[in-house]
Amino acid sequence: MLLVGLGGLGCPAALALARAGVGTLRMVDDDVVDEGNLHRQILYGPEDVGKDKLDAAGQALGPVARASGTRVEFVRARFLPDNARELARGVDLVIEGADNFATKFLAADACHLEHRPVVHGAGLRWVGTAWSVAAGGRPCYRCLFEDVPSGPQLSCDGAGVMGPVVGIVGALMAELALRALSGRGARPELWTLDGKTDTLREVPVAARASCPLCGTAPSILDVDEARYLSERGALAESASS
Amino acid sequence: MAVTVRIPTPLRTLTKGEEQVSAEGTTVRAVIEHLEQKHPGMRDRLLDDKGIRRFVNVYLGDEDVRFLEGLDTALKAGDELSIIPAIAGG
Numbered sequence: 508m509l510l511v512g513l514g515g516l517g518c519p520a521a522l523a524l525a526r527a528g529v530g531t532l533r534m535v536d537d538d539v540v541d542e543g544n545l546h547r548q549i550l551y552g553p554e555d556v557g558k559d560k561l562d563a564a565g566q567a568l569g570p571v572a573r574a575s576g577t578r579v580e581f582v583r584a585r586f587l588p589d590n591a592r593e594l595a596r597g598v599d600l601v602i603e604g605a606d607n608f609a610t611k612f613l614a615a616d617a618c619h620l621e622h623r624p625v626v627h628g629a630g631l632r633w634v635g636t637a638w639s640v641a642a643g644g645r646p647c648y649r650c651l652f653e654d655v656p657s658g659p660q661l662s663c664d665g666a667g668v669m670g671p672v673v674g675i676v677g678a679l680m681a682e683l684a685l686r687a688l689s690g691r692g693a694r695p696e697l698w699t700l701d702g703k704t705d706t707l708r709e710v711p712v713a714a715r716a717s718c719p720l721c722g723t724a725p726s727i728l729d730v731d732e733a734r735y736l737s738e739r740g741a742l743a744e745s746a747s748s
Numbered sequence: 749m750a751v752t753v754r755i756p757t758p759l760r761t762l763t764k765g766e767e768q769v770s771a772e773g774t775t776v777r778a779v780i781e782h783l784e785q786k787h788p789g790m791r792d793r794l795l796d797d798k799g800i801r802r803f804v805n806v807y808l809g810d811e812d813v814r815f816l817e818g819l820d821t822a823l824k825a826g827d828e829l830s831i832i833p834a835i836a837g838g
Contacts, residue, residue: 512838515837515838516838517838605836606836606837606838607836608803608834608836611834628838629834629835629836629837629838630835630837630838631757631758631835631836631837632757633757634756634835635835636835651834652802652803652805653802653803654802654803655803656801656802656803656834668838673838676838697832699832701767703767704767710807710830710832711810711811711812712812713812713815715814
């Protein structure tokens, strides 16, 4: 499987999946560890600040991956339109824990076009969400959220992220991934976690006939870079910080 | 007629941190207008000139109001609306 982003969501998901013995865990990221990551990105310690996240994660995951027989692979790159479909095509499932909307929509599109299941996750302040979409499945991410938001959006740096919230959501993403790989499929439900009220809720999601990705007359037939640029500079920013 | 509206984290700056608020109205549109009066700025965060913003979802119980009557979805006393925006972060 492919893990997009080794941030607050990707770290716990990677740890759970490496221990589970998922065959090959391929991780894509090109960021370095920052001191501001340490409260939630549980694969890294203070000694890793300034190192490539892939190197630090590989060191942390090595013993458990070896014990479970999981092969850990690294892709030092950003998940971008020019490599997204190829990366998705090369695996059985994609887990997306990106911190920007553009990468989320790109992952949704690439996975749908390549007929690969995808698990989406997000966390901000006290709230997290997780959602599993079957291969070529409906409803998809665009059925619910339609398109990349315009205008300024809250970000991890500006709004903050509670470590335990992304810890729970990252573990849930791993569970959803294992469920999909085991053939139990994806349910059309968005998981939402409110860390302030300790409420984990399943919200049903319905497919939209007019969805441009999975609807009856889809208009998204490729990953055109221009489609992901309405969020200013989104694809140029880190995918996992 | 009062309904309960669950406010997501990104919008709680408008409700002084309140996680849920009470609002009056017999339709989703009326409730949003009442929310705007009580918490200025809410309307713009939820609606654009085409209706509910494309990256925001409003649920009546477990039903997305887009699949009901949209902004004209009828409400009754005690109903619960949830606002679920797209979030990115990790």
